[in-house]
Every structure is written in structure tokens, then in C-alpha cells.
Amino acid sequence: MNDESPKFVRYVPGPLTAEQIERMNALADRPDSEIDFSDIPELDDEFFKNAKQGMMYRLMKKQTTLRLDADILDWFKRHAKNGKGYQTDINKALRAYVVAQEKRAAKKAG
Incomplete structure (x- = not known):
């Protein structure tokens, strides 16, 4: 790994406290009618016309050694x-191969 490669820090949160769980449950119990959406713009068809899925998420790559036919x-x-x-x-x-095999297996199971 050279000095120019990005450094990643993984944050692994500890367990929630009883107070945090209580606050989350209280929020979950509130009806949607009590949610204030005034500071959030409504997403219309124009927004989704130019939207691209998966641009912010990248799967982790893992370095490996693999022998392939020349x-x-x-x-x-x-x-x-x-x-x-x-x-x-x-x-x-x-x-693509893995996805095709998973679809094939799901079709057989379903």
C-alpha cells in the first residue's frame, strides 16, 4: 500500500443505552402527521429523471491472489x-455470473 492510497476509518458503535432506546421507541411511536417536512423539498418526477442509483455506495474490495488461465x-x-x-x-x-446463478437458484426454489 503506498502513501497516496486513501485511509479508511471504520466506526463501530457500541450498544445503545437504555435512554437512547427509549428515545428511539418514542420517535417510532409518533404518527407521521407529527413529522415536520417544511425544511425538506418535495422530490418530484423532475428530480428522479436525473437521479442515479448507487453513486454514493461502493462495495469493499478485497485484495486476493487468483490464478487464471493465461x-x-x-x-x-x-x-x-x-x-x-x-x-x-x-x-x-x-x-454477472453470480447474479445469474442467484436468479437461477431463486427460480428453482420459487
Whole structure:
């Protein structure tokens, strides 16, 4: 890891206190009619027309060593833009496979 890589700090909160739980329960018990939305703009169709999902969330990447057939690795490298991004392309291909397998399994179970 070089000095230019971003540093991440993970905050793991401790258990809630009895007072915090009581306050959360009191808020949960309030009816929606008591919520003041005056400082929140209403989101209309115009907002959602330009909205993009998942822009603020990135899955954690985990470094690993993986042995691939040379021709497979070569194919991804050749099809990457300027030889860069091939690892991301491999990850996308693996994710597409996993999603397809999960859909297939859900279809069989359902």
C-alpha cells in the first residue's frame, strides 16, 4: 500500500443505552402527521429523471491472489481501455455470473 492510497476509518458503535432506546421507541411511536417536512423539498418526477442509483455506495474490495488461465487474462487485458481496468472487467464478469446463478437458484426454489 503506498502513501497516496486513501485511509479508511471504520466506526463501530457500541450498544445503545437504555435512554437512547427509549428515545428511539418514542420517535417510532409518533404518527407521521407529527413529522415536520417544511425544511425538506418535495422530490418530484423532475428530480428522479436525473437521479442515479448507487453513486454514493461502493462495495469493499478485497485484495486476493487468483490464478487464471493465461488466455483468459490476456483476453481481458486486450479488451481493456489502454490496458487498464481489466481487473474491474473481470470483477464485473464474475458479478454477472453470480447474479445469474442467484436468479437461477431463486427460480428453482420459487
